Amino acid sequence: MQSILRAACALSMLAGTAAAQTIYPLDRAEMAVGARFDLKVEFPGNTPPADLKVTINGEDAGKVFGRAPYIDTDEDGLGHTAYWIRGVELPKAGRFAVVATDGQRSAKVEWEAFATPQGRIARNVILLIGDGMSIAHRTAARMLSKGIREGRYGGELAMDDMPHMALVSTSGTDSIVTDSANAMSAYTTGHKSCVNALGVYCARNRSTLGHPNVETIAELAKRKLGLAVGVVTDAEIEDATPAGMVAHTRRRSDYDDIVRMFYWLQPDVMLGGGSLNFRPSGDGRGKRKDGLDYIEKFQKAGYRFVDTATGLASAAGEDGTRKLLGLFNEKNIDGSLDRKFLKKGTVAKFPDQPDLTDMTRAALEVLSRSEKGFLLMVEAGRIDKYSHSLDWERAVYDTIMFDNTVAIAKAFAEKSGDTLVIVVPDHGHPVSIIGTYDDAKGEQLRDRLQTYADAGFPNYPAADRDGFPEKVDVSRRLALVFAAYPDYCDPGRPYMEGENEPTIAAPAAVQPAPQTSPDAPQPAATTSTGATLAPQQGASSARDAAKPAGEEEKPRALANEVYCKSGAARKIGNLPFTARSGVHAADDVVLTAMGPGAEVLRGRVDNTFVFRAMARALGLGQ
Numbered sequence: 001m002q003s004i005l006r007a008a009c010a011l012s013m014l015a016g017t018a019a020a021q022t023i024y025p026l027d028r029a030e031m032a033v034g035a036r037f038d039l040k041v042e043f044p045g046n047t048p049p050a051d052l053k054v055t056i057n058g059e060d061a062g063k064v065f066g067r068a069p070y071i072d073t074d075e076d077g078l079g080h081t082a083y084w085i086r087g088v089e090l091p092k093a094g095r096f097a098v099v100a101t102d103g104q105r106s107a108k109v110e111w112e113a114f115a116t117p118q119g120r121i122a123r124n125v126i127l128l129i130g131d132g133m134s135i136a137h138r139t140a141a142r143m144l145s146k147g148i149r150e151g152r153y154g155g156e157l158a159m160d161d162m163p164h165m166a167l168v169s170t171s172g173t174d175s176i177v178t179d180s181a182n183a184m185s186a187y188t189t190g191h192k193s194c195v196n197a198l199g200v201y202c203a204r205n206r207s208t209l210g211h212p213n214v215e216t217i218a219e220l221a222k223r224k225l226g227l228a229v230g231v232v233t234d235a236e237i238e239d240a241t242p243a244g245m246v247a248h249t250r251r252r253s254d255y256d257d258i259v260r261m262f263y264w265l266q267p268d269v270m271l272g273g274g275s276l277n278f279r280p281s282g283d284g285r286g287k288r289k290d291g292l293d294y295i296e297k298f299q300k301a302g303y304r305f306v307d308t309a310t311g312l313a314s315a316a317g318e319d320g321t322r323k324l325l326g327l328f329n330e331k332n333i334d335g336s337l338d339r340k341f342l343k344k345g346t347v348a349k350f351p352d353q354p355d356l357t358d359m360t361r362a363a364l365e366v367l368s369r370s371e372k373g374f375l376l377m378v379e380a381g382r383i384d385k386y387s388h389s390l391d392w393e394r395a396v397y398d399t400i401m402f403d404n405t406v407a408i409a410k411a412f413a414e415k416s417g418d419t420l421v422i423v424v425p426d427h428g429h430p431v432s433i434i435g436t437y438d439d440a441k442g443e444q445l446r447d448r449l450q451t452y453a454d455a456g457f458p459n460y461p462a463a464d465r466d467g468f469p470e471k472v473d474v475s476r477r478l479a480l481v482f483a484a485y486p487d488y489c490d491p492g493r494p495y496m497e498g499e500n501e502p503t504i505a506a507p508a509a510v511q512p513a514p515q516t517s518p519d520a521p522q523p524a525a526t527t528s529t530g531a532t533l534a535p536q537q538g539a540s541s542a543r544d545a546a547k548p549a550g551e552e553e554k555p556r557a558l559a560n561e562v563y564c565k566s567g568a569a570r571k572i573g574n575l576p577f578t579a580r581s582g583v584h585a586a587d588d589v590v591l592t593a594m595g596p597g598a599e600v601l602r603g604r605v606d607n608t609f610v611f612r613a614m615a616r617a618l619g620l621g622q
């Protein structure tokens with residue numbers, strides 16, 4: 001299998017190489033005036049440097065950018081010729097035609113550079129990401145926290161009650177379905193990228209750190225305006241969404257490198273989970289392979305370090321705290337259903353973890369001390385993770401927590417008057433509410449499922465003052481279903497003993513099922529402009545490089561029999577046989593916004609436009 005894959009990758013590379021040169025940034029890239037990026041062109045074969053010519057609006061690229069290109073006639077031993085000019089920027093707004101030729105073949109792309117109005121429209125920007133949050137999560141959160149009677153809700157979610165709304169399309173350069181890495185990268189850089197990539201275009205480089213970079217909004221905001229930057233998440237802080245603020249790598253799981261990139265940029269506030277990747281392996285508290293202790297390094301760089309909710313509140317309250325690192329779990333912070341009610345997950349090991357609301361309040365308190373304003377990103381990461389594990393109750397309780405966080409950001413913005421607030425998922429999940437499950441209506445799940453008039457309304461108790469129903473395992477529950485799943489058993493009720501594990505890996509004796517591997521290379525596509533869309537080749541080679549030998553064959557996933565008790569529905573999966581959990585959807589997601597600069601967010605936009613709206617508000621394109 002492995003050798004077949006290798007051979008297929010090699011073939012795919014040859015096919016790509018024979019097609020045409022590839023220019024990065026790709027065709028139709030949009031960038032802020034003055035935002036930095038790496039120009040890279042990959043020419044087929046070992047082309048003599050003298051034959052290469054790259055022009056921008058007809059003028060030699062080296063001349064336009066004021067520096068000579070670096071040319072590698074056999075990059076990474078892959079047989080292509082690479083032309084690089086790193087760290088360049090476009091000096092004025094307009095359209096830029098980029099033509100690359102080796103004397104025989106040429107490729108052309110067009111970029112757009114946009115300027116932002118003079119001065120700043122907003123002093124601060126708060127970007128709130130509900131990871132994987134789809135319409136059904138939002139609707140269910142509204143039903144559970146506000147109640148619904150005779151078809152009317154008892155109130156509005158904070159995220160719904162905002163003056164500006166837009167549909168956001170999330171697809172990446174290589175696929176209609178994005179992951180959290182390239183989705184976040186589109187928000188933070190304004191450039192589309194490919195699955196698993198952060199702050200780079202996916203080229204053919206072997207090293208995951210060698211791909212052409214694009215500057216992130218956090219880097220821009222610090223470099224150009226000296227803004228304070230905050231990164232808050234309930235996932236691991238080196239996970240894809242928070243990493244999207246600082247990272248440049250083809251592989252989102254380069255956690256050791258991503259922590260180093262956090263250290264390079266030094267955001268003023270960093271709060272989340274993921275302490276294992278900050279500490280060296282060996283003493284049981286870390287797993288870094290380079291032996292470095294980044295908690296110690298941050299402390300030496302002037303950061304207060306906290307690891308409990310209590311410590312966070314007191315450190316944030318101190319006037320002198322300007323730089324704050326808080327890591328409250330080795331991995332992800334537990335979700336609100338576990339922390340507040342069920343006490344499952346890792347709550348016994350980490351009894352004093354903050355809520356996303358606590359972290360956001362603390363971040364706002366510290367960042368407000370910045371004289372120049374701030375850029376704050378807050379992520380509710382487990383809405384996505386619990387949706388992967390087909391555990392919708394945990395995902396929806398975290399959607400309620402996320403909405404409480406939105407309320408805090410809105411209150412801050414209303415008071416300050418100069419803060420742009422954007423609330424947006426990075427992508428969706430295929431989820432829908434189709435009725436209710438009524439325990440009084442029979443033994444089997446399908447007997448209990450009630451639709452249309454029979455569904456009526458669920459009987460969750462009225463929410464507590466934080467918007468959470470205290471009882472989740474009620475007798476008439478929402479039927480929120482997933483459209484994509486592996487083989488699993490659906491009990492149709494909440495997982496009271498801990499997060500759902502829908503599948504287990506088949507024992508070695510069970511043969512893997514025939515499948516189309518998601519890692520299988522695809523043929524190179526050619527755009528109307530003649531430039532090859534190369535991420536497919538990049539994707540294959542980077543994944544090859546990323547995987548130790550023998551890892552290509554994933555075991556077949558089997559339903560976790562723990563949940564296959566009487567009354568549960570045994571579902572024949574519709575995902576590939578090796579899928580262990582649910583997957584993302586390509587559906588558009590809903591953005592809401594308020595504050596100065598929010599008015600440009602309307603209609604349907606590409607995810608890259610969210611970057612543009614933030615850059616415009618902060619005046620970063622000047």
Ligand SMILES: [Zn+2]
Pocket residue numbers: 132180384385388584
């Ligand atoms: Zn996900």
